[in-house]
Amino acid sequence: MPRVSIRGTQMIHSPIRSLLPYARAAKEQGVHVYHLNIGQPDIKTPIEAIHSLRTYDQEIIKYGSSEGSDELRKVVRDYYRSQVADVDIGDIYITTGASEGILFILYSCFEVGQEIIIPEPFYANYIGFAQVSGVVLKPIASHIDDHFGLPSPSSFIAQITDQTKAIFLCNPGNPTGNLYSKEDLFEIGRLVKEHDLFLIVDEVYREFCYDEDFYSVLRLEELEDHIVVIDSVSKVFSACGSRIGFVVTRNPAILDNILKYAQLRLCPPMIGQHIAVSCFANRAKYLESVRAEYNRRRIFLFERLSQMSGVKCYLPKAAFYIMTELPVEDTSDFCKWLLRDFRLDGATIMLAPGSGFYLSGDIGRNQVRIAFVLGTEALEKSMDILEAALIAYASSELVDTLAVNDHQ
Amino acid sequence: MPRVSIRGTQMIHSPIRSLLPYARAAKEQGVHVYHLNIGQPDIKTPIEAIHSLRTYDQEIIKYGSSEGSDELRKVVRDYYRSQVADVDIGDIYITTGASEGILFILYSCFEVGQEIIIPEPFYANYIGFAQVSGVVLKPIASHIDDHFGLPSPSSFIAQITDQTKAIFLCNPGNPTGNLYSKEDLFEIGRLVKEHDLFLIVDEVYREFCYDEDFYSVLRLEELEDHIVVIDSVSKVFSACGSRIGFVVTRNPAILDNILKYAQLRLCPPMIGQHIAVSCFANRAKYLESVRAEYNRRRIFLFERLSQMSGVKCYLPKAAFYIMTELPVEDTSDFCKWLLRDFRLDGATIMLAPGSGFYLSGDIGRNQVRIAFVLGTEALEKSMDILEAALIAYASSELVDTLAVNDHQ
Numbered sequence: 001m002p003r004v005s006i007r008g009t010q011m012i013h014s015p016i017r018s019l020l021p022y023a024r025a026a027k028e029q030g031v032h033v034y035h036l037n038i039g040q041p042d043i044k045t046p047i048e049a050i051h052s053l054r055t056y057d058q059e060i061i062k063y064g065s066s067e068g069s070d071e072l073r074k075v076v077r078d079y080y081r082s083q084v085a086d087v088d089i090g091d092i093y094i095t096t097g098a099s100e101g102i103l104f105i106l107y108s109c110f111e112v113g114q115e116i117i118i119p120e121p122f123y124a125n126y127i128g129f130a131q132v133s134g135v136v137l138k139p140i141a142s143h144i145d146d147h148f149g150l151p152s153p154s155s156f157i158a159q160i161t162d163q164t165k166a167i168f169l170c171n172p173g174n175p176t177g178n179l180y181s182k183e184d185l186f187e188i189g190r191l192v193k194e195h196d197l198f199l200i201v202d203e204v205y206r207e208f209c210y211d212e213d214f215y216s217v218l219r220l221e222e223l224e225d226h227i228v229v230i231d232s233v234s235k236v237f238s239a240c241g242s243r244i245g246f247v248v249t250r251n252p253a254i255l256d257n258i259l260k261y262a263q264l265r266l267c268p269p270m271i272g273q274h275i276a277v278s279c280f281a282n283r284a285k286y287l288e289s290v291r292a293e294y295n296r297r298r299i300f301l302f303e304r305l306s307q308m309s310g311v312k313c314y315l316p317k318a319a320f321y322i323m324t325e326l327p328v329e330d331t332s333d334f335c336k337w338l339l340r341d342f343r344l345d346g347a348t349i350m351l352a353p354g355s356g357f358y359l360s361g362d363i364g365r366n367q368v369r370i371a372f373v374l375g376t377e378a379l380e381k382s383m384d385i386l387e388a389a390l391i392a393y394a395s396s397e398l399v400d401t402l403a404v405n406d407h408q
Numbered sequence: 409m410p411r412v413s414i415r416g417t418q419m420i421h422s423p424i425r426s427l428l429p430y431a432r433a434a435k436e437q438g439v440h441v442y443h444l445n446i447g448q449p450d451i452k453t454p455i456e457a458i459h460s461l462r463t464y465d466q467e468i469i470k471y472g473s474s475e476g477s478d479e480l481r482k483v484v485r486d487y488y489r490s491q492v493a494d495v496d497i498g499d500i501y502i503t504t505g506a507s508e509g510i511l512f513i514l515y516s517c518f519e520v521g522q523e524i525i526i527p528e529p530f531y532a533n534y535i536g537f538a539q540v541s542g543v544v545l546k547p548i549a550s551h552i553d554d555h556f557g558l559p560s561p562s563s564f565i566a567q568i569t570d571q572t573k574a575i576f577l578c579n580p581g582n583p584t585g586n587l588y589s590k591e592d593l594f595e596i597g598r599l600v601k602e603h604d605l606f607l608i609v610d611e612v613y614r615e616f617c618y619d620e621d622f623y624s625v626l627r628l629e630e631l632e633d634h635i636v637v638i639d640s641v642s643k644v645f646s647a648c649g650s651r652i653g654f655v656v657t658r659n660p661a662i663l664d665n666i667l668k669y670a671q672l673r674l675c676p677p678m679i680g681q682h683i684a685v686s687c688f689a690n691r692a693k694y695l696e697s698v699r700a701e702y703n704r705r706r707i708f709l710f711e712r713l714s715q716m717s718g719v720k721c722y723l724p725k726a727a728f729y730i731m732t733e734l735p736v737e738d739t740s741d742f743c744k745w746l747l748r749d750f751r752l753d754g755a756t757i758m759l760a761p762g763s764g765f766y767l768s769g770d771i772g773r774n775q776v777r778i779a780f781v782l783g784t785e786a787l788e789k790s791m792d793i794l795e796a797a798l799i800a801y802a803s804s805e806l807v808d809t810l811a812v813n814d815h816q
Binding site for chain 2: 001002003004005006007008009011012013014017038040041042043044045049050053054056058059060061062063064096097099100107108109110111112114125128129132165166196197198225226238239240241242243251253254256257258260261263264265266267268269270271272275
């Protein structure tokens with residue numbers, strides 16, 4: 001029997017994967033599992049987008065342009081001009097989700113073995129994208145004590161080698177809920193200019209900022225050739241399944257390279273693009289109400305977590321995540337235990353263990369990411385469960401310790 | 409300014425790309441261009457699929473399973489059991505078009521530098537997929553004189569090295585319209601067994617066989633671990649823009665590896681999957697009429713081409729392409745000339761130059777691929793144009809030659 005590839009065998013699994021059998025088993029027992037572990041919001045997709053399917057008038061679902069449909073690129077351009085930065089249609093490529101966009105950028109800008117400096121914790125799938133493309137991620141630490149704010153310029157500089165090609169940021173941050181300020185980005189802008197690096201920024205949570213205004217790196221001057229932005233309709237319009245993302249850059253050499261990868265996969269999903277156009281139709285009103293809803297949840301979650309003994313947290317500035325520290329040794333064990341052993345009124349919660357968002361060894365072992373993608377009532381029950389679970393887990397650990405001591 | 413990657417710069421362009429500016433210019437002059445160069449049929453997508461959009465009843469377009477929706481996988485399983493081979497749901501992964509499926513297979517089965525033996529001419533984008541994944545394609549020649557039938561086993565064996573990992577076939581063939589028989593596949597089956605290779609077969613044109621029955625490699629016995637099939641709704645249901653393909657294999661190690669790549673891109677397009685389910689609803693009747701239509705075009709095209717002086721052709725057994733030899737030195741030049749200089753009643757044709765389907769040097773320089781993706785009337789006009797163009801081109805070449813001689 002022929003052997004499959006080593007690179008495939010060594011590909012990382014989704015970090016949540018080891019928990020899935022436990023979640024499945026719990027559900028089979030009739031336990032309700034509150035999913036706070038994933039970025040799948042319960043918010044409705046704009047009704048205009050769903051309605052646009054009903055009036056779809058094509059008789060043939062044809063291939064479209066590899067760059068994405070002109071109609072969608074125009075709508076995105078207009079949105080960018082009004083909300084983000086002044087870009088042209090030619091600066092925008094539609095991709096099959098932000099995921100594909102990230103891969104296209106890595107192939108287009110990096111040789112195998114070249115390095116990207118990235119603050120951690122970061123979105124776990126970046127590790128997989130780097131693995132597929134042979135690019136090396138060099139993490140630098142950000143810390144819960146300063147709410148995962150931007151690491152100092154010197155910590156970036158300390159990581160620069162002759163293989164360094166870019167700095168990568170996720171702004172607003174997944175899993176941190178952090179937001180980099182205009183001043184932060186000016187500082188990074190100076191760095192990439194001075195060291196001749198690319199600056200790649202994942203801005204898919206841009207529309208969910210609660211206290212401060214968002215500032216896009218696309219507004220930084222004299223950095224046109226350095227900057228690439230990743231974007232998507234998935235989170236903004238709660239349309240994750242449409243698989244529509246964007247890459248935005250003014251660097252013609254990057255656009256040239258990406259186009260070749262884009263042509264290889266022919267075109268992005270056509271019905272997804274059709275929907276995406278309608279997502280933008282009533283954008284301002286839709287986003288106002290979604291933002292208000294996430295804001296309520298954010299404040300509620302922060303207040304509840306703050307009241308729990310031994311829990312370290314902060315009020316996230318943006319996105320719909322909070323990375324919080326729990327009074328347990330290893331949140332992977334705790335998350336398994338929640339699914340396998342703990343129930344409150346026939347329900348439990350699923351969280352994302354923090355270690356999946358770090359490349360550097362054990363950091364984050366006592367952290368979890370909580371996604372506030374459920375309504376207030378479900379969040380309230382979830383926090384009741386977490387509070388009770390932490391108490392029960394502490395005593396179960398105590399029992400385990402006593403049992404171990406007993407045997408010694 | 410930071411430099412983009414060499415691998416990106418060296419990525420091949422779509423072979424049709426150099427013709428696009430000429431097609432655009434012709435259209436701007438008001439010339440009608442008959443597109444026989446692409447695999448985008450004019451056949452309508454099943455009406456059930458379009459209607460399924462009108463009854464889409466989800467309020468949130470959510471992420472789905474990375475393996476594809478259970479609903480679609482069941483429908484595909486049932487179709488396979490009735491038409492192709494006995495497979496289980498777990499043997500089927502839904503991919504974002506066959507394109508993504510091919511990339512997943514290459515990553516999952518091959519290290520960088522390992523080799524695939526493939527009869528040429530073949531679908532041009534395979535070159536790009538191999539380039540992205542670092543896999544080496546070793547072409548072996550098939551010939552127009554035997555209608556691009558299967559090369560001899562000895563020609564496969566002659567290409568086997570210690571890096572050879574697989575044989576790759578496209579059956580039915582794009583661009584050849586060839587169909588490998590059951591006996592052909594038995595022969596290849598013996599080869600892959602004996603040399604411990606994978607056998608990867610792109611079967612996306614399976615439903616368009618006109619004289620002989622189709623035989624899937626999935627029916628070969630004792631080769632479960634060797635065989636991977638690529639499939640798609642794009643051509644069968646004229647739904648290219650939905651971006652829905654399938655990978656089918658019974659090898660659990662391949663499935664394990666593919667799953668990790670699939671998780672990385674989260675899920676295939678959800679609306680595309682929704683449509684695909686409905687494509688299969690009235691399959692038999694739909695495909696009967698589509699097959700009859702392609703068959704009429706195939707016979708018409710063959711008859712017209714056979715009557716043209718100096719044109720070498722054959723009746724394709726399957727798919728909707730014919731690879732034909734023209735009495736010109738270089739079809740790339742001829743195709744450009746058609747778009748730039750030749751009009752009949754204000755119209756011209758766009759064809760795909762043969763060289764794009766070959767890796768080996770100059771072979772195919774006098775061939776073109778003609779896709780019979782237009783209705784009979786348009787095909788008739790297209791053949792009138794080709795016939796007149798060949799005569800005009802021959803005299804224009806003569807004029808050029810005389811002019812050159814004049815200067816000597």
